[in-house]
Amino acid sequence: MIKLILLDVDGTLTDGGIYLGNSGEELKKFNVKDGYAIVNVPKLGIEFGIITGGKSELLKRRAEKLKIKYLFQGISEKTLILDEIINQTGLKEEEIAYMGDDLNDMAIIKKIGFSGTPLDGANEVKSIADFISTKNGGEGAVREFIEVILKKESKGLISKEEREEREVSAVRYHKDTVLLSLKGIDSIELAEKYRDYSLYVKREEALSLAEGEYFLGDYLGMEVFIEGEESLGQVSELIETGANLVFVVKGKDKEYLIPHVPAIVYSIENNRIHIHTIPGLLEL
Numbered sequence: 001m002i003k004l005i006l007l008d009v010d011g012t013l014t015d016g017g018i019y020l021g022n023s024g025e026e027l028k029k030f031n032v033k034d035g036y037a038i039v040n041v042p043k044l045g046i047e048f049g050i051i052t053g054g055k056s057e058l059l060k061r062r063a064e065k066l067k068i069k070y071l072f073q074g075i076s077e078k079t080l081i082l083d084e085i086i087n088q089t090g091l092k093e094e095e096i097a098y099m100g101d102d103l104n105d106m107a108i109i110k111k112i113g114f115s116g117t118p119l120d121g122a123n124e125v126k127s128i129a130d131f132i133s134t135k136n137g138g139e140g141a142v143r144e145f146i147e148v149i150l151k152k153e154s155k156g157l158i159s160k161e162e163r164e165e166r167e168v169s170a171v172r173y174h175k176d177t178v179l180l181s182l183k184g185i186d187s188i189e190l191a192e193k194y195r196d197y198s199l200y201v202k203r204e205e206a207l208s209l210a211e212g213e214y215f216l217g218d219y220l221g222m223e224v225f226i227e228g229e230e231s232l233g234q235v236s237e238l239i240e241t242g243a244n245l246v247f248v249v250k251g252k253d254k255e256y257l258i259p260h261v262p263a264i265v266y267s268i269e270n271n272r273i274h275i276h277t278i279p280g281l282l283e284l
Helices: 032-044 058-064 078-091 102-109 141-153 188-192
Strands: 004-008 047-051 070-072 098-100 114-117 168-174 179-184 222-226 229-242 244-251 254-261 265-269 272-275
Touching: 004 078, 032 047, 032 141, 047 078, 058 070, 058 222, 078 098, 078 102, 098 102, 098 141, 102 114, 114 141, 141 229, 229 254
Parallel strands: 004 047, 004 098, 047 070, 098 114, 222 272
Antiparallel strands: 168 179, 222 229, 229 244, 244 254, 265 272
């Protein structure tokens, strides 16, 4: 279980650009969506830290605003800081995640439990990272990385022994939310028991879909083909990042994370998913 997420700055939390103000001061562009995720995820028991080779007062203020617990600047050997954090906290390497974009991030990526890199990260980093974002650095890549971790850490489907069949007694709509009343659950106390549970509908009672539309469950078991020829494996799991769907494809020797985006998935038909590849995608 991931308990700490460590982040690089230039090229990860920012787009890597250097901007100058009217007085010649150095500025950095951060993404508000990344910031929102960083502020809210600690409520779920995950802390954040920054390890960067750069050093600036601006970053210090940004880290304080986001209530980031650990901030290490001017660091060339990031694995030494990782060891220091482990010694201080008692965390295990597999309980730590890291996102970075360049060659100086590779050593720490090889040591921790789960790693990610932005879409425009160095190819060498993509070849060893567990997850490649569909976003560039500074454009929401960190938020997507966080969302993938939350999905991976979730308990997922309820076991058959824990499942219950309930009858829907009433339905009403509020904005983009569907509110259901379930027969036999008539108090807040009873409803709390089902917080974070998944709700399933029998297939024969589901809505009809238009051609080319699929329920999430339909993707499970589909075979994935590279450029319409080579079979990569079958979809064994789905990850919803908020930005897009990610197929977890089980191959012969390993699993692959394939983002369901137009640049990669170009066709789904006859229970087959056809994909293009990008540098580093199949090295996940």
